[in-house]
Amino acid sequence: MGSYTNGVVGDQSGTSNGGDGGVAVDKGVDFANYFCTYAFLYHQKEMLSDRVRMDAYYNAVFKNKHHFHGKAVLDVGAGSGILAIWSAQAGARKVYAVEATSMAEHARAVVKANNLQDVVEVIEGSMEDVVLPEKVDVIISEWMGYFLLRESMFDSVICARDRWLKPTGVMYPSHASMWVAPIRSGLGDQKSNDYESSMEDWYRFTDQTKNYYGVDMSVLTKPFSQEQKKYYLQTSMWNNLHPHQVIGTAATVKEIDCLTASVSDILEIRSNFLSTVTLQNTRLCGFGGWFDVHFRGRKEDPAEKEIELTTAPSVNDGTHWGQQVFLLDPPIRVSEGDKLNASFSMNRSKENHRLMEVEFSCEIRQYSGELLPPFRNRYFIE
Structure with missing residues (x-):
């Protein structure tokens, strides 16, 4: 099989300065590329x-x-304001709903329509710049990309x-986990055909x-081929996988305690993991995350x-997040009992801190004991 080289995770509602351990970003560019959505x-x-x-x-x-009743709550990236409204309905004394975009105007309208304007205060601005009149008991946010x-909103x-x-x-939420597992999928064949068609057209x-x-x-x-390979074969895809497409045991590659994690903890994710193939005579078409x-x-x-x-x-x-699919070209024939000894890394793109670059390295030891070439x-x- 030899050694293969394939190629980032992409955008929701996030940071302006990169935070602890981050790289400073131009706020205007960041807003135009990200927040406006x-x-x-x-x-x-x-x-x-x-x-x-x-x-x-x-x-x-x-x-x-009990976490909300009589408490002060901060909603980070409030969007339409629904989490702030629920917090108020659960008995919060005061809710600060911070939203970086003009969606804040719609959130105010929704808050007023639900007669909660005396509890929920919608603040339009960057979380890094906003000044609150008090410390809060709860931070609620839907920050996951x-x-x-992806999107680096957790910053x-x-x-x-x-x-x-x-x-x-x-x-x-209080905790988060990232998972990967080997998968089978027809998407790889489709993308490979798309790449071949683009080269024939060239x-x-x-x-x-x-x-x-x-x-x-x-x-x-050559540069056109590299460009098309990146587009068709090296860019991960969003997809809703069926459980039957998972062909091996899943592994946790990162666990996050939202109360203690720092930006430095998530700038670079590295993990070594083992997975055992659970299907007889199938194809390893890549990994799902x-x-x-x-x-x-x-x-x-x-x-x-x-x-x-x-x-x-x-x-x-x-969910609307689906799974991130990292395709392998070409696929590798595997069978039940084969062992995957893999390593995973994810870093922020140097060009855009809200995008990611991912690398998988893997060697496969077949149930018979034979070791296949690593990729x-x-x-x-x-």
Whole structure:
């Protein structure tokens, strides 16, 4: 099989300065490239229509009212304001709903329509710049991007926590985990065919340009091929996987305690993991990545009812996050009992701190004991 090289995870509502350990970013550029998306109601509607997401947050708040009753709450990246409204309905004394975009105007309208304007204060501005009149007891936020860390919004939550959360305060969610597993998928064949078609079209183009216009463009064939490979074969994909597409045991590659994590902890994710193939005579077509978040409260002040939000492959509709799919080209034939000894790394893109670069390295020991040639793939989550 030899050694392969493939290529980032992509955007929700986030940081302006990179925070602890981060790199300074131009706020105007960041807003134009990222925050502006969240100013549109269609995008808010997509998230609000995700029943798995909505049910998890609703249950986390209303099954743990003791964390909210009579308390001050900060909603980071408030969007339409629904989490702030739920916090108020659960008995919060005061809710500060911070939203970086003009969606704040719509949030104010929704808050007023629900007669909560005396409790919920919507503040339009960057979380890094906003000044609150008091420390808060709870920080609630839906900060998760594709494969959890895409968009780097957690930076803003960390900033809010370090500036405004009381020493006894709780985080909603409180914990997060990232998972990967080997998968089978027809997407790889489709993308490989798309790449081949793009190259056939390129060869026709260069022939015609030379024959009709007397200019030889074939010197650009290699860079064009690299460009198309990155687009079709090296850029990870969003997909809703079925559990039957997972062909081996899943592994946790990162666990995050939202109460203690720093930006430095998430700038670079590295993990070595083992997976055992669980299907007879199948194809390893790549890896799938997903995340869970948990609402546990804190050790000294635990949740009365712990709630989990998972984006794992589902027999139902799943979530709007789906899973991140990292395709292997070409696929590798594997069978039940084969062992995958893999390493995973994820870093922020140097060009855009909200995008990610991922690398998988893997060797496969077949059930018979034979060791297959290792492979290493790079991916871009965009």
